Amino acid sequence: MDGDWQPLPTAAGAPAARADPSGGGGDAGERPRGRFERFRSTLVARSLAVGRHVADFLYPPVCRGCGRFVQAHAAVCPSCWASLRLIERPFCEVLGVPFSHDLGHGILSADAIAHPPPFTRLRSVAIHDGIARDLVHALKYTDRTDLAPMMAAWMLRAGEGAVEAAEAIVPVPLHRYRLWSRRYNQSAELARALARLSGRPMLSEALVRQRRTAKQVGLGATQRRDNVKGAFRVTEAGQPLVFGRRIVLVDDVYTTGATVEAATRALKRAGASEVTVLTFARAVTVLI
Numbered sequence: 009m010d011g012d013w014q015p016l017p018t019a020a021g022a023p024a025a026r027a028d029p030s031g032g033g034g035d036a037g038e039r040p041r042g043r044f045e046r047f048r049s050t051l052v053a054r055s056l057a058v059g060r061h062v063a064d065f066l067y068p069p070v071c072r073g074c075g076r077f078v079q080a081h082a083a084v085c086p087s088c089w090a091s092l093r094l095i096e097r098p099f100c101e102v103l104g105v106p107f108s109h110d111l112g113h114g115i116l117s118a119d120a121i122a123h124p125p126p127f128t129r130l131r132s133v134a135i136h137d138g139i140a141r142d143l144v145h146a147l148k149y150t151d152r153t154d155l156a157p158m159m160a161a162w163m164l165r166a167g168e169g170a171v172e173a174a175e176a177i178v179p180v181p182l183h184r185y186r187l188w189s190r191r192y193n194q195s196a197e198l199a200r201a202l203a204r205l206s207g208r209p210m211l212s213e214a215l216v217r218q219r220r221t222a223k224q225v226g227l228g229a230t231q232r233r234d235n236v237k238g239a240f241r242v243t244e245a246g247q248p249l250v251f252g253r254r255i256v257l258v259d260d261v262y263t264t265g266a267t268v269e270a271a272t273r274a275l276k277r278a279g280a281s282e283v284t285v286l287t288f289a290r291a292v293t294v295l296i
């Protein structure tokens with residue numbers, strides 16, 4: 009396994025978000041003001057640098073997994089990194105499910121052949137286990153939205169270019185009642201961070217959950233499928249943004265696939281040309 013400690017792509021180390029095109033412009037000819045602006049921005053930059061040192065002293069960077077001290081913010085320690093079961097090749101090109109041994113390039117799992125999913129491909133960072141499960145749980149239930157940029161950086165890599173090639177990033181939506189009680193949608197946090205890292209637009213309101221569904225936890229595969237059937241739709245305003253577009257659909261965990269399949273069908277009905285499903289973790293019981 010990939011046990012070597014290496015600096016991970018972090019929010020700070022990742023490509024910066026695109027600058028706001030509305031900014032800048034004007035005032036180029038006013039020299040004294042320009043000098044003042046330069047002085048002011050230097051002062052602000054120095055103050056921020058001092059502020060960061062003070063912040064590091066007061067809040068030293070800790071591992072996002074176990075809380076031990078680490079060298080940089082937005083990183084995990086070597087032992088947590090080693091315990092992350094990353095999903096790497098060989099895997100099924102469609103379902104992304106890892107194979108126990110290499111069967112050659114482009115091989116599909118029996119499941120992908122027997123039951124082709126509505127999406128083009130599914131990619132995930134890690135097996136939903138250990139620290140991966142802890143991170144998902146922390147993001148979802150304990151308000152740790154600060155974890156999203158780090159998790160999204162790993163998702164960007166697991167997507168193998170799918171995010172960069174997409175024309176829109178769409179999070180699996182929560183029903184508005186659940187959003188109200190939870191206050192934020194963990195999938196939207198991941199999608200927003202992915203949009204920031206890749207410069208691709210996020211559509212936060214194009215896809216909606218039109219029906220309240222029971223929680224999927226504890227349901228079997230068939231019950232899960234029935235539970236989310238017809239639960240999603242693309243809004244009227246979202247139709248032109250989805251039609252003919254390559255979409256990356258973002259969720260935190262892939263379990264039986266019922267949710268992302270239902271969401272993909274709604275996107276396809278609205279004319280999406282291709283849907284790649286990208287999740288942080290995926291439940292895998294046995295290696296094929």
Ligand SMILES: [Zn+2]
Pocket residue numbers: 071072073074075076084085086087088089
């Ligand atoms: Zn750790």
